[in-house]
Amino acid sequence: MSTNSEIEERAPRRRTWRDVDLRAVAPFAALILLLIIGALVNPNFIGLTNLANVATRSAFIAIIAVGATFVISSGDLDLSVGSMVAFVASLMILFMNSGAIADPSLMLVAAMVLAVVIGGACGLLNGLITTLGRIEPFIATLGTMGIYRGLTTWLSQGGAITLQSSELQALYRPAYFGNVLGVPVPILIILLVTAIAAFVLYRTRYGRHVVAVGSSREVARYSGIAVDRVRTIAFVIQGLCVAVAVLLYVPRLGSTSATTGILWELQAITAVVVGGTALKGGAGRVWGTICGAFILELVGNIMLLSNFISEYLIGAIQGSIIIIAMLVQRSLTRKS
């Protein structure tokens, strides 16, 4: 068209600071701010050992939250993740205690595979109940949350389930406490899981479908996307992430109980929201989620190292963080 060129001339293609999406940057800015505050509170804080420790401890929530990013991006919610951790962990330990396989290495591998399969199956169940059953994800996963937790309590008879074979324990320990080139294994696993998730979300057809389904189910349907399948797979991904978290959790204590993972769903959702993913669905931000999980752990750490706030308030502080994050998100949306 004749006028087209004019318009293009008028439109400057320069990138300016205005183009930066504030919502994507906000969590990282908050992280830097926290690091500065932490350094002021206690000089030990900023040390590499302490930060590596914090990162290691954030691993469970971070990995679960990566899965939650998929579920939330696709417009759903999974409240059952905390109970699922307890459930998958107890089954895994019970299997290892059963002595079904004599060779310890083989047994360990089999147990890990089992955990992944159970995690995926739990996620699939959540997904099918919400999509085929047409039940709100909030209610569906509230139900399975009760089921997974109840089954765990029953399996453990209200107590703890502990890995008995000391040989297996010794074999499995490095999965949480080990290093590769000085980097703790959990940190490597976080990075690996996040990198894979980011790739899936941003660079595959499935990832694009997740965004579409989360932004508008109707538009997705009219674009020939199998909406229910996309949502179900997101729940399965969530289940797999829970399983990976369990793989790191079991070697840490070598035991699990009916109270394992309580309120983890809240922390995972907080990490996702702090990371800049909108709770109403749409574009997910995997790296933001990791940043969010790290922020949560960091806040706890700062409170521990400082002497003026009781660490018993951690829950309250984390609760406030999710509210503040929502407020910040909303005001940034309005501005852009």
Add this chain to the structure above:
Amino acid sequence: MANDGAIASVPVLAAERISKTFGEVQVLFSVDMDILPGEVHALVGENGAGKSTFIKILSGFQPPSSGRMLLDGEPVTLPANSTAEALGIILIHQEFNLAEHLTVTESLFLGREIARFGVLDRKVMRAETRRVLDVLGSRIDENALISSLAVADKQMVEIAKAISRDARVIFMDEPTAVLSREEAGVLFDQVRKLKAKGTSFVFVSHKLDEVMEISDRVTVLRDGQWIKTAPTSMLDGEAIAQLMVGRELSSLYPTKHEPDVDEEVVLSVRGLTTGYVQDASFELRKGEVLGFSGLIGSGRSELMEAIAGLRPRLSGEVFLHGEPLVAGDFREANRRGLAYMTKDRKGVGLLLDEGMTTNLTLQSLGQHLTHGYLDPASEAKAMARARRRFDIRVRDDRVRVGRMSGGNQQKLLLAKVMETEPQVIIIDEPTRGIDVGTKQQIYHFIAALAREGRSIIVVSSEMPEVIGLCTRVAVMREGHLVGMLEGEEISEQMIMRYAAGLRRKAAG
């Protein structure tokens, strides 16, 4: 400025040197306009010219970046957030502005509910709603949920909402884009009535015949600049179109190309019945452009959605290239080369929060996979191609689709559907909200597709479009396919006869 009609009167509302900038992008450049009491002032211009932005500023929905406004000759700053309604200035949005979970009555009285002793007087409100709807000749149920209404009915509710208030100036942004000519006629009767009582109207439309019919003066915008304001009587459709695009337009419709009688039948529908559509049968040949005409609510979209598999069918069969098409499987239909372009671009067509490229390739991601992952470079190439092919104009490449002008959204939607390279294409309202220049391009595009051997169904409420473009026209009425016109028979009178139920014959 030309002021012939009413020389003495002070403008109700006047805009002086209004400019508007979004971020770094300027979309309005020092635009003037005055609205006289009791006039209908048409505002026309190409897609993205800035019409919607301009009237949003005039009605207080957005502040101008510079310039001032005069109300009854006095400078005013319109209060933000639609409280300008209290001053009698009302805007009917191009995008609907209705809360989906309210009923028709509730949305009509939103913010000014009638209460008796502090209790809502539902009966009075319902009766009043019914009255306004009856005046508009609309059969919408006053208790229906907004979310359950068809697009045209939502538009009617918006109009009812505006005329039920004591308005001094009513801004209407493409109110007739989704209405049939009859419904538009009813609307215009109301406009004339209110106008006689002194209400002023600003009317944005791409339908230039309507502009000629209803308006007293016309203001033309081009690329955000004021071009001309003149009494309508001194212009004709041709002249307005030229002012809009800034060049001469050749013929609007391409020459028709009739397929041979022995061409392969690519789509055949037999006895299709859905909840509303009864026993519809027709055939579509290779290279044919088949029109579907009828009043709003005659079941055309429902029929098309059932064919495409977006809606369940109760009975009947659909054959694509001779093979039966499973009911309710849109993805399968897509895979086999049948595409459906919805008329509800905001509701089900486009992801408003995403960018253009995400939307463009959403339905055809398979083409952009290298070793199983998406290739952004290939997507960018497709985007550049689509922008050229469909003349999609945006001033900022990374704009969210929801912020694009209505017409450019429509072009993007068409581009998105065409990315799937379909053989059979059902287009529901192809030119909704599109300016004349682009309309012409789209018509030629459709004709070119047909010449390539693709088959197209055009569902349209714009009769000239169906007549100018199609070699056969099916007419629907109240869920039945009542007529199939060919050749000489295709005329406005004939279509109206069938659509109004004065004639019917067994569909061919």
